[in-house]
Amino acid sequence: MGSLRRLLSLNPSRVRLREVNAAFARSIPNDACVLDAGAGEAPYRPLFAHTKYETADFEQVDKRYTPSTYVCDLADIPVDDARFDYIIFNQVMEHLPEPRTALAELFRVLKPGGKLLYTAPLCYQEHERPYDFYRYTRYAVKHLFTQAGFEFETHEWLEGYFATVGYHLSCMAQMLPRRPSEMRQIGIWKWVLFPVMVFLRFMFKLLGFFFSWLDLKCDYDARGYPKNYYAIVIKPADGQVSQSDPSSMMEHVVLKPRKLEK
Ligand SMILES: C[S@@+](CC[C@H](N)C(=O)[O-])C[C@H]1O[C@@H](n2cnc3c(N)ncnc32)[C@H](O)[C@@H]1O
Structure with missing residues (x-):
């Protein structure tokens, strides 16, 4: 009965999240320093076993947590500038009341040339109450990360319609x-x-x-909207926040066809 219930609650988002995190982990060299920002139970920790993996979470929600390396708000992470080579930032941005402040902090703690994997919902019911503030369209994702100084490598639907x-x-x-x-x-x-x-x-x-x-x-995305977007963004090698014009930036929100691994 338990396994039938598990089968009936099949969740493609979990499968896709694992796929994009696994692909990101495979692209990371041994011993690189990785931050799981808003790690919760750190479900992707095993994928990063070859790295120096650390976690940050404020641990304020009434749920189970894996003990965090840094118990902190993502707006103020107690580490030096440019500590991390890579950051994973899964299903957290909708929970941040001031996403700009947290993105500026993630930019600060990432090395120049370092990469961040973002995933968050466009449509999902309220959860982790009362810390649930926003849902992000593709334009909001592009706008907020670009304003924080990041450049986009990938920006795609996570699941299909x-x-x-x-x-x-x-x-x-x-x-x-x-x-x-x-x-x-x-x-x-x-x-x-x-x-x-x-x-x-x-x-x-x-x-x-x-x-x-x-x-x-079947990756159907000809019409409709995804449950989540995911993106890989890069901190420019010179470490500077690029002075992009927000109005021209909005024209460049073009989602590439999905290339998820099967
Ligand atoms: C939906 S859970 C995602 C957990 C994990 N990243 C995952 O993918 O399973 C959101 C996490 O963000 C954390 N969080 C929310 N607001 C935060 C904040 N301001 N600072 C640090 N962590 C926060 C919560 O404690 C929670 O663990």
Whole structure:
């Protein structure tokens, strides 16, 4: 039963997140210094076993944490300038009330020429409350990182649109009424409508599973929107914040076709 539940809660985002982190880790030479910024339980730590891997997290959410190397706000990381060769920054930016301040700090602690892997949702329900502030469009990602001084190497959809569909269907399956008493103000109609809800919940669960599975088989991104974007950004080799004109920058937000490894 447990494994059936796991199969039915198939999550293509987790698969894609692991893929992009694994590819990023493989590109990193042995003994490079890596920061997992907002590491939480540090799910990608094993991928970086060949590096000097450190974590930073403020550990304020009521959940399980792996003990952090630095217990701190990402707006103020207690290390020298240019300590890290690489940074991973997964699923954190939506939780930062002042993302500009944290990006300036990540820029400071990254070596010139160093790279940062970013992933964060465009659409996802509220989570890690009350530390959940924003959702980022591709334009916001480009704008904020460029203003902080980074240059873009990659900026792409993380999943395809089928994963977005699968996610919304699974949410509906979880969140539709579970008891007739939850359907207020419709009197005795609730006894007719509640069985409809039960049927729809079952169908949405099944369809959610189907679209999630389909996303892993088929990179569909001709229409729709992704659940997450990911980007690899670089701190320029001269270590300077480039003085780009924000209006011209907005014209260059072109997402390349996805090249995820299978
Ligand atoms: C959704 S979790 C992501 C954890 C991990 N990166 C992952 O991919 O599984 C967001 C993490 O960011 C951390 N976080 C949120 N706001 C922070 C802040 N201002 N400074 C440091 N860490 C923060 C939270 O404690 C949490 O562990």
